[in-house]
Amino acid sequence: MDAALAAGADAVGLVFYSPSPRAVTSDLARSLVQRIPPFVTRVGLFVNETPLRINAILDEVELDLLQFHGDETDAYCRQFGRPFIKAARVRPELDLVEFARSFPAARALLLDAYVEGYGGGGKTFDWTLIPPGLPLPLILSGGLQPENVADAVRGLRPWAVDVSSGVESAKGIKDAARIAAFVAAVKDADA
Numbered sequence: 001m002d003a004a005l006a007a008g009a010d011a012v013g014l015v016f017y018s019p020s021p022r023a024v025t026s027d028l029a030r031s032l033v034q035r036i037p038p039f040v041t042r043v044g045l046f047v048n049e050t051p052l053r054i055n056a057i058l059d060e061v062e063l064d065l066l067q068f069h070g071d072e073t074d075a076y077c078r079q080f081g082r083p084f085i086k087a088a089r090v091r092p093e094l095d096l097v098e099f100a101r102s103f104p105a106a107r108a109l110l111l112d113a114y115v116e117g118y119g120g121g122g123k124t125f126d127w128t129l130i131p132p133g134l135p136l137p138l139i140l141s142g143g144l145q146p147e148n149v150a151d152a153v154r155g156l157r158p159w160a161v162d163v164s165s166g167v168e169s170a171k172g173i174k175d176a177a178r179i180a181a182f183v184a185a186v187k188d189a190d191a
């Protein structure tokens, strides 16, 4: 968290998905979000979570944006009355325009690689599968690293990029130097 903030990240994410090696408890999340300054977006990530648990977390942890990474519907995502983004797990059979249209209340569509499980897999997908004219702002993720993110930013001009594995030294262990290199590469490519 400190490394991401020092590097100048616009948003930081907290994983509330217990099977993930990156999962945080609401106690830890509450203490972490207190370090986040104004104007940095506090994102909570959920996968097919019960509304009961999400509401309990929202009561305890100040979150600005919800990220839904499972099989949630637009109505489900909307019920919390918070801004949200929806992840799509990209594979050739998925019509991304239709998928985006089915989430009219979403703030953005996060495109991630289709992996076993639900995300954070460190795998890129074929960027040529991204159609022109998506009806939602695009957040690109999936296998991004300090070494390839500049190409992604220059080639696809996404609204934002999102990373997890690519700035880790081992699964679930963030690496401050890689975080700094990633954010610097994004800012340089966007200049």
Ligand SMILES: O=C(O)c1ccccc1NCC(=O)[C@H](O)[C@H](O)COP(=O)(O)O
Binding pocket: 015, 017, 020, 021, 022, 045, 047, 069, 110, 112, 118, 119, 120, 121, 122, 123, 141, 142, 143, 144, 162, 163, 164, 165, 166
């Ligand atoms: O990080 C996780 O463990 C995770 C688990 C379940 C759903 C999503 C998860 N992470 C999401 C992300 O970190 C990113 O939005 C995205 O999947 C990119 O991950 P990566 O390819 O590892 O950079």
